[in-house]
Amino acid sequence: MMKVNVCTDKKTYDVVIEQGVLNQAGSIIEKVAPASRYMLIVDEQVATHYLESFLQTFTQTAVHVSVVPSGEQSKSFAQYERLLNDCFEYQLDRSSVIIAFGGGVIGDLAGFVAGTYMRGISFVQVPTTLLAHDSSVGGKVAINLEKGKNMVGLFHQPELVLYDPQLLQTLPEKEWRSGFAEIVKMAFIADRDFLTWLEEEVDSLTSIEGESLVRMIERAVALKARIVQQDEQELGIRGMLNFGHTLGHAIEAELGYGAVTHGEAVLIGMAFALKLSERKHNIDLASDRYIAWFQSLGYTVQIPSSLEITDLLSQMMKDKKARHGTLHYVLLSALGKATIEPITAEELVAELTVEKGGH
Amino acid sequence: MMKVNVCTDKKTYDVVIEQGVLNQAGSIIEKVAPASRYMLIVDEQVATHYLESFLQTFTQTAVHVSVVPSGEQSKSFAQYERLLNDCFEYQLDRSSVIIAFGGGVIGDLAGFVAGTYMRGISFVQVPTTLLAHDSSVGGKVAINLEKGKNMVGLFHQPELVLYDPQLLQTLPEKEWRSGFAEIVKMAFIADRDFLTWLEEEVDSLTSIEGESLVRMIERAVALKARIVQQDEQELGIRGMLNFGHTLGHAIEAELGYGAVTHGEAVLIGMAFALKLSERKHNIDLASDRYIAWFQSLGYTVQIPSSLEITDLLSQMMKDKKARHGTLHYVLLSALGKATIEPITAEELVAELTVEKGGH
Ligand SMILES: NC(=O)c1ccc[n+]([C@@H]2O[C@H](COP(=O)([O-])OP(=O)(O)OC[C@H]3O[C@@H](n4cnc5c(N)ncnc54)[C@H](O)[C@@H]3O)[C@@H](O)[C@H]2O)c1
Ligand SMILES: NC(=O)c1ccc[n+]([C@@H]2O[C@H](COP(=O)([O-])OP(=O)(O)OC[C@H]3O[C@@H](n4cnc5c(N)ncnc54)[C@H](O)[C@@H]3O)[C@@H](O)[C@H]2O)c1
Numbered sequence: 176m177m178k179v180n181v182c183t184d185k186k187t188y189d190v191v192i193e194q195g196v197l198n199q200a201g202s203i204i205e206k207v208a209p210a211s212r213y214m215l216i217v218d219e220q221v222a223t224h225y226l227e228s229f230l231q232t233f234t235q236t237a238v239h240v241s242v243v244p245s246g247e248q249s250k251s252f253a254q255y256e257r258l259l260n261d262c263f264e265y266q267l268d269r270s271s272v273i274i275a276f277g278g279g280v281i282g283d284l285a286g287f288v289a290g291t292y293m294r295g296i297s298f299v300q301v302p303t304t305l306l307a308h309d310s311s312v313g314g315k316v317a318i319n320l321e322k323g324k325n326m327v328g329l330f331h332q333p334e335l336v337l338y339d340p341q342l343l344q345t346l347p348e349k350e351w352r353s354g355f356a357e358i359v360k361m362a363f364i365a366d367r368d369f370l371t372w373l374e375e376e377v378d379s380l381t382s383i384e385g386e387s388l389v390r391m392i393e394r395a396v397a398l399k400a401r402i403v404q405q406d407e408q409e410l411g412i413r414g415m416l417n418f419g420h421t422l423g424h425a426i427e428a429e430l431g432y433g434a435v436t437h438g439e440a441v442l443i444g445m446a447f448a449l450k451l452s453e454r455k456h457n458i459d460l461a462s463d464r465y466i467a468w469f470q471s472l473g474y475t476v477q478i479p480s481s482l483e484i485t486d487l488l489s490q491m492m493k494d495k496k497a498r499h500g501t502l503h504y505v506l507l508s509a510l511g512k513a514t515i516e517p518i519t520a521e522e523l524v525a526e527l528t529v530e531k532g533g534h
Numbered sequence: 535m536m537k538v539n540v541c542t543d544k545k546t547y548d549v550v551i552e553q554g555v556l557n558q559a560g561s562i563i564e565k566v567a568p569a570s571r572y573m574l575i576v577d578e579q580v581a582t583h584y585l586e587s588f589l590q591t592f593t594q595t596a597v598h599v600s601v602v603p604s605g606e607q608s609k610s611f612a613q614y615e616r617l618l619n620d621c622f623e624y625q626l627d628r629s630s631v632i633i634a635f636g637g638g639v640i641g642d643l644a645g646f647v648a649g650t651y652m653r654g655i656s657f658v659q660v661p662t663t664l665l666a667h668d669s670s671v672g673g674k675v676a677i678n679l680e681k682g683k684n685m686v687g688l689f690h691q692p693e694l695v696l697y698d699p700q701l702l703q704t705l706p707e708k709e710w711r712s713g714f715a716e717i718v719k720m721a722f723i724a725d726r727d728f729l730t731w732l733e734e735e736v737d738s739l740t741s742i743e744g745e746s747l748v749r750m751i752e753r754a755v756a757l758k759a760r761i762v763q764q765d766e767q768e769l770g771i772r773g774m775l776n777f778g779h780t781l782g783h784a785i786e787a788e789l790g791y792g793a794v795t796h797g798e799a800v801l802i803g804m805a806f807a808l809k810l811s812e813r814k815h816n817i818d819l820a821s822d823r824y825i826a827w828f829q830s831l832g833y834t835v836q837i838p839s840s841l842e843i844t845d846l847l848s849q850m851m852k853d854k855k856a857r858h859g860t861l862h863y864v865l866l867s868a869l870g871k872a873t874i875e876p877i878t879a880e881e882l883v884a885e886l887t888v889e890k891g892g893h
Binding site for chain 2: 252255256259260262263290291292293294295315317320321322323326327328329330
């Protein structure tokens with residue numbers, strides 16, 4: 176059984192990654208996170224595929240189920256309130272445990288419910304998307320304001336994460352692209368060997384499976400765990416995780432959330448940041464080769480031509496880390512090594528103009 | 535300046551209790567909890583009396599104001615969401631500070647907003663009720679589910695509490711009764727000398743003022759602080775704070791929230807628990823004298839005759855600490871000394887029958 180142990184200042188827990196682990200998930204959860212009763216919060220898509228078989232693996236404890244509509248719009252106050260009322264209706268108490276069964280949306284939403292019901296009860300994550308390698312480590316849980324993504328939340332660490340890569344078989348291809356982009360990001364900022372391995376191993380997103388898939392997820396989880404452990408409250412190096420995100424977020428916001436997946440937008444941001452790193456540091460990061468690889472995997476790497484540079488810039492300047500017209504931008508000093516550097520609005524406009532003109 | 539220092543495992547902060555401190559509140563807050571900007575969340579009643587003069591004491595920093603309707607029904611999801619949207623509209627960031635200006639309702643609500651906006655920003659409490667000696671210490675913040683009080687919340691400690699007893703001049707008498715009941719409770723469970731002092735000093739709730747009032751609040755705050763410091767996560771002795779509350783909560787719930795104040799209901803519970811302690815421990819706690827004192831202060835001490843014992847009992851059995859028909863009940867082993875003891879449903883019915891019959 177492949178395990179990554181995550182140590183936080185409040186709690187230590189395992190991320191178990193194993194093909195077919197869903198078949199024993201209930202009994203593992205009953206052992207590692209025993210409870211008076213469970214409430215399973217499940218994505219509706221995931222429920223159609225896997226709910227019945229998952230429920231059958233619980234042998235001792237009552238499991239109440241709340242199904243949540245698929246999609247980002249479920250990270251809302253309405254769903255949050257509804258689920259808390261469900262907790263109360265099902266008579267959950269401080270010794271009950273919430274189980275999040277779905278992608279990042281369900282993990283964030285169910286984690287926030289668990290973190291605030293009766294001032295915090297335990298929860299377990301059973302992720303079902305590739306992106307969840309990221310969302311299930313670090314303890315960030317959140318819902319959205321109508322105008323601000325992830326603006327309301329907490330740090331609340333799970334008791335256990337049970338990751339069954341077989342569940343990814345039913346994941347739509349664009350969700351594979353979204354998740355894989357964040358895995359590549361992890362390699363770019365922190366692990367050159369992993370980057371090399373990925374480039375060799377992955378020539379199509381539909382062909383990653385079996386032990387390679389387990390290994391890939393395990394490596395990404397371990398990298399994320401290492402970074403957040405070093406910086407649990409997001410004061411310093413955790414910022415490296417924003418590689419590709421400054422522009423990526425701006426693209427998402429300008430196109431309207433949902434038009435591209437988060438990872439697809441981040442990938443455009445990474446392609447830009449790669450080139451920017453080369454120019455600013457006067458180094459060769461083989462950006463053209465990586466960009467060709469991205470394209471061969473089905474990604475768009477250009478900034479969508481419908482977007483105006485000035486609009487992107489003003490989105491970027493809303494970033495939490497922007498101060499007085501200067502952004503703290505994540506760049507690479509080498510493959511596998513990120514730095515965070517100030518970059519002015521003028522520089523950005525110039526670079527964006529080169530990029531947009533260049534395609 | 536009278537100060538109580540509160541040490542928690544996350545933070546150390548002062549509760550400053552001083553007549554007229556509101557006149558310098560802004561500048562003290564600017565010093566102790568400096569911020570990029572403030573958002574002041576204020577009770578509408580409190581706003582009519584004190585908002586203008588409070589705002590004038592800020593000299594350097596922008597203060598945005600959100601007014602909240604008075605009363606328990608404001609501890610709702612609707613107000614919570616509205617205030618979080620206000621935070622976003624006012625562009626609060628991680629270096630902003632929320633100020634709660636009102637009684638326990640505002641402290642709990644604003645504290646929960648602060649605890650979850652951007653995964654937690656700082657907050658300051660400026661309490662305006664007598665009961666706030668209790669609600670402003672301990673870090674519990676919460677809102678209500680429609681059917682469950684304080685079911686959603688967190689622990690989130692303030693940076694500072696600034697308590698100006700002069701603000702209590704405008705507090706309605708029933709709110710004095712509510713707050714004073716919790717002060718008496720603190721004395722009963724943990725400080726016999728304080729109890730003696732209270733009994734000598736207080737022969738009418740309208741006559742407590744000046745240095746006596748400051749001293750009384752200071753003592754109550756210090757006692758609460760000592761108890762929660764010893765037990766921040768409410769695992770053990772913090773349970774003593776529930777003296778009078780098991781029956782009190784049941785009475786509140788049966789009468790419908792708002793029919794009596796929380797403290798008035800708790801006082802009935804304390805009168806009951808005093809007598810129960812005498813009978814169970816075969817000791818003399820001068821319950822008749824205390825009950826006469828309560829009545830002289832304007833309290834009702836009898837269980838309202840409209841309430842059925844069976845209904846009260848089933849409310850009490852909903853208590854978080856009830857297990858298999860047995861409650862953990864806070865009793866006194868002596869004046870100033872609480873114990874927590876199991877008591878069965880049958881015993882309770884018998885005792886309640888004696889009490890209700892006896893009046
Ligand atoms: N907490 C964190 O640290 C963190 C990190 C990254 C992202 N996130 C959050 O995660 C969210 C995105 O997560 P996501 O990409 O997993 O999205 P998601 O949870 O919305 O899942 C994507 C889509 O795939 C479907 N789906 C999920 N699993 C499936 C399966 N096994 N088979 C078939 N369909 C399946 C879902 O119904 C949904 O339509 C965002 O809200 C983001 O803010 C959080
Ligand atoms: N967090 C905790 O540890 C804790 C402890 C005890 C109680 N509480 C909570 O506190 C709440 C009750 O607090 P409360 O009794 O302070 O109630 P409150 O905040 O509702 O205030 C009582 C009433 O007095 C008015 N008021 C407040 N200050 C005034 C002033 N100076 N002049 C005139 N009017 C004034 C208010 O408008 C309100 O109508 C409950 O929701 C309870 O759950 C929390």
